[in-house]
Amino acid sequence: MTDLPKHVEIHEEGPREGFQIEPGPISTADKIRLIEALADTGLHHIQACSFVNPRIVPGWADAEAVIAGFKAKPGVHYTALWFNANGLNRALAFRDKLTITGSIALTASEAFTQKNLHRSHAENVEAMRKQTALHLENGVPVTRVGVMAAFGCNYQGDISPAQVVRTLEDGFAIAAETGARIEVISLADTMGWATPARIERVLSEVRSRWPDKQLSLHLHDTRGLAVANAHAGLRMGVTRYDSTVGGLGGCPFAGQKGAAGNICTEELVLLCEEMGISTGVDLDKLIEVGRMAEEIVGHVLPSELIHAGSLDAFRRLAA
C-alpha cells in the first residue's frame, strides 16, 4: 500500500528538545537567534520552549525571556510544551504570540508510564481527563491524541499494534467525555524501537480504525533507523512529522545516555523533496541553521547532512 502525500507538515522541535538536554548553559540570545533563523527557512511550525519546572529542567529557566524576545514571523506557528496547570498558565501569558493547543498524551507501555511519570496508566488517564478539561475551560482547544512508546519500550519490550489502538481508544474516550475535538493522532517512537515493517503494521491498524484523522510521527534515531522509518511513514501517507534541526536533543532513557535524539529535520526535508513531496523548507538555509545549532551547543550534532551539504549545492557546482 503506497500512498505518498504531495505535501508534509514538519514540526520543528529543535529549540525545545535541544536546549532542555544540553549540559552547557545556552544563552537566551542564542536560543532566540536559532528560533528566528528556523522561521526564515520556511518552517511553519516551531516548538520554541518548554514551560517546565526550572529546578528539574534548568535549560528552560529562561522560557519567558525567550518567548518574549524573539521576533515572530507572520504565518509561522510557534508552540510550547507544558505538563501541568502552572505550565499552561505560563503559556497562556503569551497567547498573542504562541499557538496554544492541548494534547491528550498517553503511553502504550505501562512500565514506561511508571518510570517516566511515576503513575499507572489508569492514573495517567485520569490526569489527562482533568488536564483536558482544564484546557477547554481556558478556551484552549485539545486537538491531538498522542501515544508515546508506540513501537516498543526499553522497560517493557515490544508493543503490539493492538496495544497502541487500545491506548488511542483511551485517549478518544477522554476526548468524548470532555468534548475535545481531536484532529491528529501522533505516534511517538520514544525509545527508538520502530522499524519500517513495524511502522507499516501499526499505521495500518490505526488508519483503519480512525481513517479521518491526520497521522503524525515523532521519530527518534536511537538506532539509526529514523529516516527509513520516516520513509515508511511517507509510503503509508503520514503527512505530519516532528523533527529537530541538526538532530538536536538526545535520549535520557535507561542505558542510552550517548544515544541519538530525534530525526534530523534537514535529512527529513532531503528525503521528502527528493521524492517530490513538498515541505516548504529551503534546505540550504536549513543546513546553515543546523551548522549554527552546532556552533551554539559547541559540539558535533548527529546530522550527517549538515556536514556533507545538500545535493542542490553540488548540482549548482556541477552545472
Add this chain to the structure above:
Amino acid sequence: MTDLPKHVEIHEEGPREGFQIEPGPISTADKIRLIEALADTGLHHIQACSFVNPRIVPGWADAEAVIAGFKAKPGVHYTALWFNANGLNRALAFRDKLTITGSIALTASEAFTQKNLHRSHAENVEAMRKQTALHLENGVPVTRVGVMAAFGCNYQGDISPAQVVRTLEDGFAIAAETGARIEVISLADTMGWATPARIERVLSEVRSRWPDKQLSLHLHDTRGLAVANAHAGLRMGVTRYDSTVGGLGGCPFAGQKGAAGNICTEELVLLCEEMGISTGVDLDKLIEVGRMAEEIVGHVLPSELIHAGSLDAFRRLAA
C-alpha cells in the same frame, strides 16, 4: 514491486575502509584483533586489507603483516582490495588465506573518473580490459561488474539510470571480450546521492536488463539516508550489501571532509533481522565489535546503534 529476500549476504569492509582513512596510526595488532572479532560475529565476508602503495595510503603499509597475522576462521571469506598488477601480486602471495576474485570497476560519471583516476572513461575501460585479462591469466576469476557514482556525483550532478545501464554494458563488453563470467552487479553510492526513490528507479532498469545477476549495493551515509536506501534495496530484492562496522571509514571527496562513510553493518543487520531477513550475524556480538572499533580508532564512530544497544538486549531486560 516488493520482493523481500529471505537472506542477505553482508560484505564487511570496516577494516579496509576504516584503517585507510583514519589519521592516527592503528597498530597491526589492533587491525588483527578487529578482523578476528568480526569473524566471530557470524559475518562470512570480511575485506581485511588494501594492497595499495604505502606512500599514498600509509594506513595500509602493514597489509602483509595483517594478513599473515590473523587466524582465519573456517567458512569465512577474507578478501582484499587492489588496483594494479603490483597489488594483485601482493594479494596472490596469500592465495591460501584470501578469497581472490577480480572486479571490473567503472564509474558512471566521466567527471569523477577524471578526478579520481586521472583518466577518461574510455581510458578506464581500456585499463579494465587489461586488468581483467591479467586476472584471468593468473587464474583469478573476475565475477563482478561494479559501477561507482551510480546514483549521482559531486562533480557531475545527477546520474540517469540510462547512464548506469550504459556503464554496465561497457563492463559486460569487457567481460565478453576477455571471457570473464560475471555473477554480480554492484552499484555504489560513492558520494551519497542515493534516495529510496532513486534506488528503485535505477534497480528497476538494471534488473530488467540483467535479470539473472545478483545485485549488490555499496551505500554511503553521507547525507543520512543509507539505511532508508538499504530498505529500498531490500524491497527491490537486493541480496548483497557492503557495509562497515560502526560506520568506519569516511568520505574523501570534494567539500565533504567531515561527512559520514559507509552504512553501518550493525544498523543494516538490525534492519534486516527485524524484518525477518536473516544475516547470519549475532547483533549483540557485532555491537561489541563496533564498540571495540571505536576504542581502537579513539573517537566516536557514526553508528547510533553501538551507543544505544540492540532491541534484543532490552527485550531480555524486560522479559
